[in-house]
Amino acid sequence: MSDKPSDGHPSASDIPDDVWEQFTRDTERDIRGSAPKEPSARARMVTERLRLQEERGEVPPGWRTGPVPPESNRRAGRRRTLWTVLGVAVAVTVAVVALKPSLLPGDPFGTGESGAGEASSLPAETAAPTSAPGASDPETPTLDKPFAGSPALRWADGEAGIVLPEAKAVGAVSKDRVEQALKLTKKLLVAANLDPATVRGERPEAALDVLDPKQPGLLDNLNTALRSPSDKHDPLTMFSRFDPDEIRPVGDVIKTRGRMTFEKGSHAGVAVRADYTFVYPVMRADGSTEVTRTIVRRVLDVELADPTRYRVTEGRLTVREYDEEVGNSACDVHDGYLHPEFPSNRDKGTDPTGPTTDPYDRSKVLDDGAPCGTVTRT
Incomplete structure (x- = not known):
């Protein structure tokens, strides 16, 4: 068959x-x-x-074990194991977020819980604002959150808030010369208002070194004000200073906002105008944890003049005009220091005679010689 x-x-x-x-x-x-x-x-x-x-011991290779997997198969196995572990982690994360959505940054589900997202920073100021900042949440400043309840929460920190405009030639004044003037102006602002030594009441040497010693009377007046402060010679017109025996800064951040512009100067140089507001969170030096803020706005007009045509010092600024406005500091105290008032110790029996102002309103022109008044917020 x-x-x-x-x-x-x-x-x-x-x-x-x-x-x-x-x-x-x-x-x-x-x-x-x-x-x-x-x-x-x-x-x-x-x-x-x-x-x-x-x-009988005659089994061919690989009978029970199977063939040895190639290297590519071993790599794929590790990838699958990894994804399995990640899958478990993702499942756990989804379960946790379902119970507490606020754990995700930015509050993506719109829960509206307090602290769901940090306030975004404002872009640099390039022109005068048309109005005061809007109302902020009525939060009380604390040691951990010294800018809570303040429009300055969205402002830049310290020196980062002094953004220089792009330097350009002005008439016969070169671009490099304009850039030098802008940098010197920033150096003056930083040394006079942000330097920790200056703020705690020490002599502002770095700021004084930017000013032209040949300018009649300026350095003499400032030195007199620092040595023997008075109503006539007040260092606060140029420098931000607190008495270290009375006041301590809260943290190491001073909020800053403003702008800088330039034009052709009157002494064959470049004139720079700086308009900046600085916000200082402070506490008492006696150990109290109560926090308040003092707000200082400065408008400064300086010029980097031509040393070949005028009797000036090369690389130093001539001050043409300077003005300031202070929010939340005791009136009629002329000892050379800012004296912030705290909510717990304000004298309810004394009513300020001056106007009510918003120290955060950068849209207004400074009123030279305005009487001491009341601030609407700190």
């Missing part, structure tokens, strides 16, 4: 044993996790023969 069926296809008995063995080795690992299937008679016969070979 022929071993070949009538349809012309080979029967299982015609397939060599080594082919069946290879087939079994290649497919065992793939079918191990699938639903069990009844093997054919030929497959059972080969499997039984391989089992007997295993008992």
Whole structure:
């Protein structure tokens, strides 16, 4: 009898044993996790023969273990394991966020919870504002949040708030000369209002070094004011200073906002106008944790004159005019220091005679000689 069926296809008995063995080795690992299937008679016969070979120690390599996976398969396995671990972590995170959405930064679900997002910083001021800043949340400043409830919360920190305009030539004055004047003006503002030594009442040497010693009377008047402050000679007209025996700064940040412009000067140089407001959070030096703020606005007109045509010192500024306005400092005290008032110790029996002003309103022109009044906010 022929071993070949009538349809012309080979029967299982015609397939060599080594082919069946290879087939079994290649497919065992793939079918191990699938639903069990009844093997054919030929497959059972080969499997039984391989089992007997295993008992005699004649099992071919890879029979029970399967072929060694190539390197690419091992890498893929590690990726799958990693994604599984990440998947578990993501699931846990989703569950936590579902219970407390405020844990996500920026309050993406619009829960409106307090502190859901930090106030965004304002862009640099490039022109005079048309009105005062809008109302802020009525929060009380604390040691941890000294600018809470203040428009200055969105202002730049310290020196970062003094952004110089792009220098350009002005008439015969070169671009480099204009840039020098702008940098000197910034140096003066920083040294007079932001330098920690100046703010704690020390002599502002760095600021004085920017001023031209040949300008008649200026340095003499400032030195007199620093040495023997009085109503006539008041260092606060140029410098921001607190008495260290009375006041301590809260943190190391002073908020700053303003702008700087330039034009052709009257002494063959470049004239610079600086208009900046500084906000100082402070506390008492006696250990009290009550926090308040003093706000100082300064308008300063200086010129870097041409030393080849005028009797000036190269690299020093000539001050043409300077003015200031202070919010939240005791009136009629002329000892050379700012004296902020705290909500807990304001004298309720004394009513200021001056106008009520918003110290954050940078849209107004400073009123020279205005009487001491009341600030609407600090």
